[in-house]
Amino acid sequence: NAGVTQTPKFQVLKTGQSMTLQCAQDMNHNSMYWYRQDPGMGLRLIYYSASEGTTDKGEVPNGYNVSRLNKREFSLRLESAAPSQTSVYFCASSGHRSGGEQYFGPGTRLTVT
Amino acid sequence: AQSVTQLGSHVSVSEGALVLLRCNYSSSVPPYLFWYVQYPNQGLQLLLKYTTGATLVKGINGFEAEFKKSETSFHLTKPSAHMSDAAEYFCAVSGESGYSTLTFGKGTMLLVSP
Numbered sequence: 001n002a003g004v005t006q007t008p009k010f011q012v013l014k015t016g017q018s019m020t021l022q023c024a025q026d027m028n029h030n031s032m033y034w035y036r037q038d039p040g041m042g043l044r045l046i047y048y049s050a051s052e053g054t055t056d057k058g059e060v061p062n063g064y065n066v067s068r069l070n071k072r073e074f075s076l077r078l079e080s081a082a083p084s085q086t087s088v089y090f091c092a093s094s095g096h097r098s099g100g101e102q103y104f105g106p107g108t109r110l111t112v113t
Numbered sequence: 114a115q116s117v118t119q120l121g122s123h124v125s126v127s128e129g130a131l132v133l134l135r136c137n138y139s140s141s142v143p144p145y146l147f148w149y150v151q152y153p154n155q156g157l158q159l160l161l162k163y164t165t166g167a168t169l170v171k172g173i174n175g176f177e178a179e180f181k182k183s184e185t186s187f188h189l190t191k192p193s194a195h196m197s198d199a200a201e202y203f204c205a206v207s208g209e210s211g212y213s214t215l216t217f218g219k220g221t222m223l224l225v226s227p
Contacts, residue, residue, distance in 0.1 A: 004156075033214065040122065042203060042219040043157075058214065090156060100145040100164065100207040102215055104156035 002026055004105035006091050012111045013081045021076040021108050023091030031094045032074035033102060034058075034066060036087040043090065049074055081112045115140045115206045119218035127226050132176075132191040134221050136204035139185065145207035146187040147215065148178055152200045160202070163187065174198070199225045 007022045025032065030051045035043040035058075045058030047066040055066050063085060065077045074093075078085055088109050092102040120135040138144055145164050149157040161172025168180040178189045187204060201222045205215040 040219060042217040044217075045214055048214055092157075100215070101147065101159055101162055104149075104158070106156045107154075 004091055004093055004103050006089075006105040006108050008108060009106065010109050012113065013078075014113055015082060017081050018077065018079050019081065019110075020078075021089055021091075021110075022073070023075065023105060024073045025091075025093040025103070026072065027093060027095060027103065028071070029093035029095040029103070030071070032068065033092040033094075034064075034074070034076045035090045035092065036060065036085075037090060037107075038087050046076065046089075078110075081110075083112045086110060086112045115144070115216040117204050117206050117216055117218035119202075119204050119221050121221055122219065123222045123224060125224040125226065126194045128196055129193050132189070132194045132198065132223065134189040134202050134204075134223065136178075136187045136189065136218060137185055138187060138204070138206045140206055146178075146180060147205040147207070148172065148176070148187075148189050149203045149205065149217075150200050151203065151220075157203065160189070194223075194225050196225050196227065199223055 004025045033048040034046040037043050044060045049055045049068040052071045067075045088107050090107050091105040094102045116139040118137045147162045148160040150160050151157050161170045163170045163180045171177045176191045201220045203220045204218040
């Protein structure tokens with residue numbers, strides 16, 4: 001039982017390049033989330049998917065797109081990376097029976113130069 | 114809308130001393146409240162949560178927190194700090210349904226000295 005997995009763990013991009021961050025969960029959770037973590041800012045919600053087939057914007061969605069591929073997988077895409085998107089990205093999931101608790105992946109550390 | 118304020122970006126204690134990390138929240142509906150811990154270069158791990166019922170909540174690693182509605186607080190405590198407690202701690206409040214999005218505080222880094 002792997003929980004929430006994320007790939008890649010590290011990535012360096014040049015300004016203007018695109019990439020997709022992958023996230024998968026094996027807990028049969030309905031809801032999935034993408035956050036970014038910056039020093040002194042805590043975690044800020046980028047996008048979330050309350051259930052398969054739906055996605056909604058969070059606090060900081062600009063510059064990102066998401067796809068809920070199926071119940072297990074939720075990807076985050078940067079179409080044209082900017083230095084301001086240098087951050088650590090976390091994926092999380094939660095289920096109806098988890099009492100609101102979210103389970104987090106190990107994170108992807110992204111640097112945009 | 115919900116919000117969370119964590120007082121103190123850094124808290125320093127000596128090993129064996131009381132740990133107190135402060136969290137105040139704002140919510141227009143009865144909140145679900147959470148404390149998460151993050152060790153260096155890792156994801157977030159749940160320490161404890163309050164949903165309903167008993168207002169004193171016990172979590173892992175000897176931590177506990179008390180929900181005080183009148184003070185809109187959910188402070189995290191541990192009677193005796195251990196070196197392994199050094200980490201960043203995040204308080205979070207849930208959305209209206211209890212199953213929706215979490216709003217996080219900015220975090221408090223706990224430093225433990227020998």
